[in-house]
Each structure stands twice: as C-alpha cells, then as structure tokens.
Amino acid sequence: MKKIALFFVVVGCLVGLTALVLTMSSDGTFGSAKLSLGGPGRLVARAAEKPEAEKELDRPGAAREALPKPAHGMRKVQRSSNSARSSARFELSYPVFSGEGAEALNAGVSKKLCAMLENETSPEAAADGFVKQHAAFVAEFPGSASSWRFAATVTCEGSVANLVCLKMSHHGYAGGAHGFQGSAYVLFDSSTGEEVEWQDTVSPDMMRELTETAEKYFRAGRGLSANEDLNDAGYWFEKGFTLDEAEVGLTSVGLIVHFNPYTIASYAQGSTTYTIPMEELLGVIGVQYALAGELGDAF
Numbered sequence: 001m002k003k004i005a006l007f008f009v010v011v012g013c014l015v016g017l018t019a020l021v022l023t024m025s026s027d028g029t030f031g032s033a034k035l036s037l038g039g040p041g042r043l044v045a046r047a048a049e050k051p052e053a054e055k056e057l058d059r060p061g062a063a064r065e066a067l068p069k070p071a072h073g074m075r076k077v078q079r080s081s082n083s084a085r086s087s088a089r090f091e092l093s094y095p096v097f098s099g100e101g102a103e104a105l106n107a108g109v110s111k112k113l114c115a116m117l118e119n120e121t122s123p124e125a126a127a128d129g130f131v132k133q134h135a136a137f138v139a140e141f142p143g144s145a146s147s148w149r150f151a152a153t154v155t156c157e158g159s160v161a162n163l164v165c166l167k168m169s170h171h172g173y174a175g176g177a178h179g180f181q182g183s184a185y186v187l188f189d190s191s192t193g194e195e196v197e198w199q200d201t202v203s204p205d206m207m208r209e210l211t212e213t214a215e216k217y218f219r220a221g222r223g224l225s226a227n228e229d230l231n232d233a234g235y236w237f238e239k240g241f242t243l244d245e246a247e248v249g250l251t252s253v254g255l256i257v258h259f260n261p262y263t264i265a266s267y268a269q270g271s272t273t274y275t276i277p278m279e280e281l282l283g284v285i286g287v288q289y290a291l292a293g294e295l296g297d298a299f
Contacts, residue, residue: 077123112168149173151172163250169182210243247260
C-alpha cells in the first residue's frame with residue numbers, strides 16, 4: 001500500500017510540474033534578452049513541442065514558414081540628372097510601417113537611413129546631394145566625367161518578439177576603378193524605435209557556442225571540411241573564425257549571418273549569407289526572442 005501511495009504522490013508531482021511549465025510557456029514572457037534558456041527555458045522548449053506529424057519541419061536546416069511580417073508599405077525616392085557627357089541617378093526604397101508603435105519605428109528607420117546615406121536631414125536631401133555632387137564633379141573634371149549610380153533597397157526581413165529586422169542593401173558607382181556594394185542587417189525595438197545590437201540578443205555566456213555553430217554553417221555553405229584551414233582556403237581569419245566582421249539579423253526563422261565582399265576574403269570571393277535555424281539557437285538566443293517563433297509574434 002505504501003508503494004502504491006508513493007507512486008500516486010510522484011505522479012501528482014509530475015503532473016503539477018508539467019502544468020506549471022505549460023502555464024509559463026503560454027504567454028512567452030521570460031524576462032530580458034540576456035537571460036539564458038539553460039534552466040526552465042529548456043523545459044518550456046520541450047513542452048511547446050509540436051505533434052509528431054510536424055516534427056520533421058523542426059529538424060535543423062528544414063524548411064520553415066516565417067511568421068507574418070509587420071504591416072508596412074514602401075516609399076521610393078528618385079533623383080536624376082543628364083548632361084552631354086554623363087548622368088547621375090539616385091534610387092532608394094524603404095519601408096514605412098503602420099499600426100501601433102509605427103511612429104517611433106519609422107523615426108528609428110529614418111535615422112538609420114540618414115546615417116547610411118551620410119546625410120543628417122532626410123533621404124530626399126541625400127538624393128539631392130548626390131546629384132549635386134555629380135554636377136560639381138563634371139564641372140571640375142569635364143574631360144574625365146563618368147556617370148554615377150546609387151541604388152539602395154531596405155526590406156523588412158521579419159520580426160521576433162519586440163524586434164523588427166531590416167536588411168539595408170546598396171550598390172553603385174561614383175568614380176574609381178570599380179563600383180561599391182554592401183548589405184547591413186539592423187534590428188529595431190518596435191516600441192521605441194531604438195536600434196538593438198544583435199549581440200544583446202545572445203546570452204553572454206553562450207557567444208562562444210554561437211560562434212562555433214556559425215562556423216559550422218559557414219564551412220558547409222562554402223564547401224569546406226571541418227578541419228580545413230580557413231586562411232589556406234583564402235579567408236582572412238587571423239585568429240580563427242569570428243563574427244566580428246559579419247552583419248547579423250534575427251527573425252522568428254533564425255539568425256541571419258552575412259559577410260560583405262572584402263571583409264573576410266578577396267572581392268572575387270563575393271559575399272556569403274546563410275541562416276542558422278531557430279531550433280539550433282535555443283539556449284543561445286535570449287528567452288523572449290528564442291521562443292517567440294513558437295509562442296506568437298508581437299505583431
């Protein structure tokens with residue numbers, strides 16, 4: 001009888017613990033982004049597990065549908081000029097958000113855009129300045145005048161918890177041996193419009209593990225073996241693989257890692273972009289961001 005009674009006590013405790021874990025996971029609020037999933041977070045991750053029929057989609061690298069992106073439209077800014085010998089053209093498109101918190105978010109995006117365009121006033125002022133600079137160049141060097149081009153596109157890649165992830169890409173030519181190009185990923189707090197550093201979404205004691213995972217995906221994407229020396233393969237990692245030169249974004253699907261041309265290899269190597277699935281980031285990315293893809297997006 002004592003053994004039977006003890007059995008029911010143990011079962012009751014387990015049922016109570018399971019109920020507590022499921023209750024904790026229902027609203028997705030587990031504190032700041034710097035918390036680790038090392039403790040109860042792992043229990044929550046298991047409690048939120050999907051049915052057997054859907055588990056195949058949860059394996060690392062499997063296709064996974066992103067949650068809806070924040071509501072937004074696109075604004076375009078265009079300027080151009082033509083002369084007998086050359087021309088200039090400026091093109092920019094970027095998202096304008098709507099809904100709750102949109103004013104602060106749009107202000108944050110505009111501020112970042114002005115920094116990228118090296119103009120403190122507005123994207124329109126940057127467009128006007130580009131055309132004027134070309135006109136001044138033509139006037140000063142009429143014999144070597146060349147056409148200038150600048151095109152930039154800002155896209156919303158997705159969101160997770162309170163974060164919105166934008167990709168800012170640009171390319172063009174303004175004299176010299178060749179043109180320029182590059183992409184940056186930027187995270188914004190949707191409620192304040194403030195920029196959030198991607199490092200702040202990572203549990204501080206898990207940065208090394210994230211770097212090792214990122215290297216695994218980098219090697220796979222570039223066709224390198226696990227033991228192949230990166231420098232011998234033509235990459236500029238003096239002290240081993242690092243994310244110091246990477247552009248990093250975060251959505252409910254996972255962590256986006258992008259290396260621009262010239263940052264880790266010659267221009268001929270081009271850029272490198274890959275995504276580490278969120279399933280591999282549990283325990284690495286802070287709780288409120290890592291679980292948002294399972295428990296519902298803030299938007």
